[in-house]
Amino acid sequence: MMDSHASMTNLPDSAEALAHAPRREEEHAHPTWSTYWKVALILSLITVGEVWAYYLPSFVGSRGFVPTLLFLSGLKFAIVVMFYMHLKYDHRIFRVLFTGPLLVAAITLIGLMFLFGHLFIKIM
Amino acid sequence: MTAPATHVSAPAPHHYTTLGLDSRKVAIWAFIGSECMLFVSLISTYLIYKGRSIVGPFPHETWTDPATGHVFKPILNIPVTSASTFVLLMSSLFMVLALAAVQNKEKPKHTRGERILGSSRLWLWMTAIAGATFLGFQAFEFTSFVHEGLSIRTNLFGSSFFTLTGFHGAHVTAGVIWLVTLLAIDYRRGLGPRDSLLVDIAALYWHFVDVIWIVIFTLVYLIR
């Protein structure tokens, strides 16, 4: 499952060797400066777009406003998490540790919105 | 009693770990996962109480006090908050640069640009200052709200708004203190590649606080 990295080959065979086992750091293609500033640019542009949308009365009144803003915010969220928090490049255990709770949190939020009448299911 | 900061030793644990990862990084991700539930509880409460305050001021609507006839404008200040949002967003850029600078400390730098990009102190300072600026904006926002007649005790909106954004502000504050501590270590003995884990976990925390603000900004400020 999550312990793919714990390969069972080359087992250190004494306590001594264990204590001195070389560090097996994650070796990944880390993003670089050019990724970083592009990400920052995209984030800024999305933010400008969001605030802009806020000042368009006709759009604010429309049905698409809330979903659009939620989508944009989710997009920014995902970009920061993937690139700045380098979840995209890191060990998958971190993805499990983050997305698992995030899902539970999101579902709880949606559940509460239903229960308090901020969301509806239309039956018939 | 305080041991010298030089003891914040190389992040590499000399012990065997199952995944070959440093336990501190595993723990910080678990912590971040847990914080998702913390903030979702706060955000849920804000949304549950949205539009249910009996008296104003309100976030997006005008309100006339029936007793005094006083008119309260919508209280949220979008331009100011957009600016502070932008500052926090940029702080995340500074933070990744700080981490990259620490990781590449020992690589030779030839151009002026490389030297600037490679200065961990510069980027740690920039991140901390951006964080402090965000907090300044928040202090300004809070005081002006109180002047306009919205306190944490005024109505459901006031209670849930100040608590939610206050919790976030407290997280930013902790982050700034964390960054300043890293700076102190940097000045004391210089942060190098072997310290990258120390900076990495601080950065993960910092970005997470930023990410939470991305959500708050949309849900509280932009969506009416």
Next chain:
Amino acid sequence: MATTARPAPKHSPDAYGEHSGLWSWLSTVDHKRIGVLYLYTALFFFMFGGVEAIIIRAQLGAPNQHLVSAEFYNQLFTMHGTTMIFLAIMPLSAAFFNFLIPLQIGARDVAFPRLNAFSYWVYLFGGIFITIPILFAVAPNDGWFGYAPLTTRAYSPGINIDFWVIGLLILGVSSLAAAFNFLTTIINLRAPGMTLMRMPMFTWMAFIVQVLLVLAFPVVTIALVFLLFDRFFGTNFYNTVSAGADPLLWQHLFWIFGHPEVYILVLPAFGLVSEVLPTYSKKPLFGYPVMVYSGILIAVLGFGVWAHHMFAVGLGPIADTFFGLTTMLIAIPTGVKIFNWIATMAQGSIRYTTAMLFGIGLVALFTIGGISGIMHASPPADLQQTDTYFIVAHFHYVLFGGSIMGIFGGIYHYFPKITGRLMDEKLGKIHFWLTVVAMNLTFFPMHFSGMLGMPRRIYTYDAGQGWDLFNAMSTAGAMIFPIAMLVFIYNFFVSRKRGEIAGSNPWGAGTLEWTIPSPPPEYNFAKIPTVTSRYPLWEGKEVDYECARINSQEGKTSADLGIVMPYSTIKPLLVALGLVTMFCGLIFARALIGVGAALMIFSLYSWLLSPLEPEHD
């Protein structure tokens, strides 16, 4: 009583000069010693909560009694519930997490030994903080789930609820810190070859419990912070009177935490019996993968059933249907576990040791509680049962019949590992049978008094409603518990001093913790084992036996072996003390907030800036 006057085992803590004395306990970071601290403290609180229960039952033994006042009765049942859940069962589980997780996965300590000490001290100070008030009759008095708005200043003006809010916030810090620690430990400190699907079932259940803790505690923390703010700073979260607050907000937030919490209470006990039953049946656990998956399923579903505690509210047909269904669903993985345990015992060569009896007791008694649980999973049925003694019967069958039976089984099973000596079996069996009789005599009649409409949390009742006999039975049963506990305590302390020497594997068990001496040396494993199967001592390969042979040797110190162990340090205790002082300041004198914060921050920095262990490379 089988007492053999032999010298103390070589590794008993007092064999090391520098490892004894009060200071060594205050500054220890050894997971085994912290586990022992948890065990003693939690047993103390277990008995304290027990005394509260005895008074409650004495008061209810017959109609129209006035042994205690209505007000004090409220404090008694509130503190009984709070104590048993947060100060007894959770920390008893934590005692086993501490002691066993590193031993079962082949590690030398937890991932963060100092954080581990911190968790314990916060628990101890928080426990004292929330327990002291009842001695002065100013204890919390609104029930263990502290429904707001009842708990707001408007309805509970006294200091009582302040202790409850702050106490639970403090205990939450302890639980969360411990949860991050154990989670990291299980993920990252498993010995080579200890894959997830080879992990002992106790460690698996512990793993799931940590996930539940990490996800559930933040929610109740926020609910409590709202209440704290309402009470101290005049916010409106639960102010239904003048601000239009929703009276259901607390209930939802609390039960989003509350249902996962019940699994936090019972899964460790499930883990313990999953070690006990195979050992004394001489058979591997039946359906190991299914046990794992049902545990995971319980954890996931556990977050989608919370409103079954709120059927009486009238959430509407959609919500009631949804939560009724998910509640019935969660009984499936729970039932699967029961069948797996039975199948584990089937055709085994069973030894009826005390630990085994408690294990079988859990399977039998928990099942009864599970069945009544399914009964009130149905909203219409629950409307009749909710807030009656039927519910009290349900949750005592799952919590006493489940958690406590499992924990006692665990104590008898692991006592030799912890102390190096065996507990007396004859006394153990007396303890077991007294407990079973007391348990059923106390709680079974509550099904009937509940069905006859007796509400919970009333301090007395009139005769002639058909409740008298059942209450008399419950009270009679309750009076047997202290006798059972006396037998246990006597056995515990006498065996500790004079019990038979156990040796490394007295029960012929199969997992890693039984390959090392009893009690284990501070470094646990002289050689980090290499694991090739679920039961290395039963079905292992040559490497397993080789490791076991090396690791069972006694008498070496970590210095002899060149193993680097963490320094002991007082700083975690000081940080905990600072934290609790800070919280005390809210109630007693605001100046304490500053003092506590200063102590906390100073000690914290000092902790973080000092090395964990001696330099080595």
